[in-house]
Amino acid sequence: MIKNIYFASDFHLGAPSYEQSRARENRIVSWLNQIEPTCSELFLMGDIFDFWFEYRLVVPKGFVRLQGKLAQMSDRGIKIYFFKGNHDMWVNDYFTKEMGIQVISDEYVIERNGKRFYLHHGDGLGPGDEKYKILRKVFRNPVCQWLFSVVPPQIGLGIGSAWSSKSRRDGLDEQVFMGEENEWLAIYSKELLAKEHFDYFIYGHRHLPLDLQLNEKSRYVNLGEWMKYNSYAVFDGNELSLNYFEAK
Structure with missing residues (x-):
């Protein structure tokens, strides 16, 4: 049987409500x-959860x-x-210990069947969005993460969920194609192509x-999201295609 490599991102589980998130989780x-029968590798490329923070002995309930x-x-x-991703950047070692999943912090380069792949969630790349690029460095700083970890989970998870909700609402206008010359990830990719x-x-x-x-x-290829599109990519060893899931 042919084995494929699958790519998906932006499930945003936990948003915008428990009922909608549960329905989306069932669909995923x-x-x-x-x-599963044709999958050899699965790349979950960020924002799987609308908010995630791992305390030493506590993780968000659900999912x-x-x-x-x-x-x-x-x-x-x-x-x-x-x-x-930018919504679940505070994943640490829970998934690795419990499920054997490899956690990737930034870019990841792979070669499969003679094809080279550059993989990244996409946040903080390309021109513009300087405010977020500064916040990203702050949020990923170990000291910042430690300070947040001393906040009781009931308070910390509430603050994080509220921030994630606002961030997601602010990004709703991103679902409009801006033309290749204005797509910041396309611009970033072309800059990389000039080097390798x-x-x-x-x-x-x-x-x-x-x-x-x-x-x-x-x-x-941008993978889209699962609140509206249910989109994913698959590499069959020869070609990469962008597909859409329809529940049977």
Whole structure:
């Protein structure tokens, strides 16, 4: 049986309500059930949760169906990668210890079947958004994370969820294609291409499914999100395609 590599991002589980999140989680698990027989590797490329913070002995409650499914897939030998996004950048070692998932903090370069992939959630890259780039450095600072960890979970998780909700609302206008010359991740990818070759640039964060041909040999793919599009990418060993899941 042919084994594929799958890429998905921006599930934003936990938002905007418990009921909607649970329905989305069920849909995602259905998708994972569907792809599992053909999956060799799964790349979850950020913002899987609308907010996540790991205290030393506490993690956010819920999402047990997704975590159980990922643990099952990992136990069956499927390699799973979890990219830190701007909403779940405070993932530490819980998924690695409990599910054998490899956590990726920034960019990750792989080569599969002669094709080179540049992988990143997409936050903080390209021109503009200088305010967030500063905040990203602050939020990822170990001292900042320690200070937040001393806040009781009931308060800390409430603050984090409120901040994530505002961030998500502020980004709703991102679901409009701005033209290749104005797409910041396409601009960033072209800058990298001037230095070295990649066949595929794959990102999340943007929330709009995009598949742009950067030159004769290189493509930029944005994975979209699962609140509206249910979009993902799959590499079958020869070609990468951007697809959409429809529950049966």
